[in-house]
Amino acid sequence: MAEKLDYPLLRMFDCYQGLLTDRQREVMELYYNDDCSLSEIAALHGISRQAVSDSLRHSRQILTETEAQLGLAGRLEELRRTLVKLQCAAQAHSYDTIIQLAEHALEQIESQEG
Amino acid sequence: MAEKLDYPLLRMFDCYQGLLTDRQREVMELYYNDDCSLSEIAALHGISRQAVSDSLRHSRQILTETEAQLGLAGRLEELRRTLVKLQCAAQAHSYDTIIQLAEHALEQIESQEG
Numbered sequence: 004m005a006e007k008l009d010y011p012l013l014r015m016f017d018c019y020q021g022l023l024t025d026r027q028r029e030v031m032e033l034y035y036n037d038d039c040s041l042s043e044i045a046a047l048h049g050i051s052r053q054a055v056s057d058s059l060r061h062s063r064q065i066l067t068e069t070e071a072q073l074g075l076a077g078r079l080e081e082l083r084r085t086l087v088k089l090q091c092a093a094q095a096h097s098y099d100t101i102i103q104l105a106e107h108a109l110e111q112i113e114s115q116e117g
Numbered sequence: 118m119a120e121k122l123d124y125p126l127l128r129m130f131d132c133y134q135g136l137l138t139d140r141q142r143e144v145m146e147l148y149y150n151d152d153c154s155l156s157e158i159a160a161l162h163g164i165s166r167q168a169v170s171d172s173l174r175h176s177r178q179i180l181t182e183t184e185a186q187l188g189l190a191g192r193l194e195e196l197r198r199t200l201v202k203l204q205c206a207a208q209a210h211s212y213d214t215i216i217q218l219a220e221h222a223l224e225q226i227e228s229q230e231g
Binding site (some may be wrong): 017018019021022072073074075079082083086087089090093094096098101102105106108109112113 | 131132133135136186187188189193196197200201203204207208210212215216219220222223226227
């Protein structure tokens, strides 16, 4: 399912999974990480396929609403990109670029605007 | 006031201020960033000193409870420390250390355990 390759959602899950119940988290992990189908998860938990689908929809809503409020998943993703560039600069021994990118990454961490 | 130098709280504010109301955020900024006293904030908003104190206590509770659930302020602080070390390594042209620290920073971003 295309849905399972939803990286922004997985990044939000990484940041905000602490806001989900144990059950919501488990259903999301089975679906997105373990590639289980709705029917398989339903059978595993002894609930209906519709209940699994509802749980996933509700979890996605919690994650996307929290990201709209806090923006931390996006902020960490920007930081990740800066660090990947920094790794490339380090491989190339581009000293000035490394310093600039480290400075930029620190600004990204410290920025209250994200 | 010692309270105003509470860096962990300020880091949580940076991460989670989106969960506060406009009023709660404004009171926190006046108190922590602008160094206003409770009485000054009370006069500014036409509310009691006690109401200002209650607002600050409630905001702190929201921020600390959210950090207990998500741990993202602590995670960003760990990353910040890694990047400061990386800056030092860049100044010293220690390329092996730079590569190691960039790798570590990426692991810190991608870790679901924080």
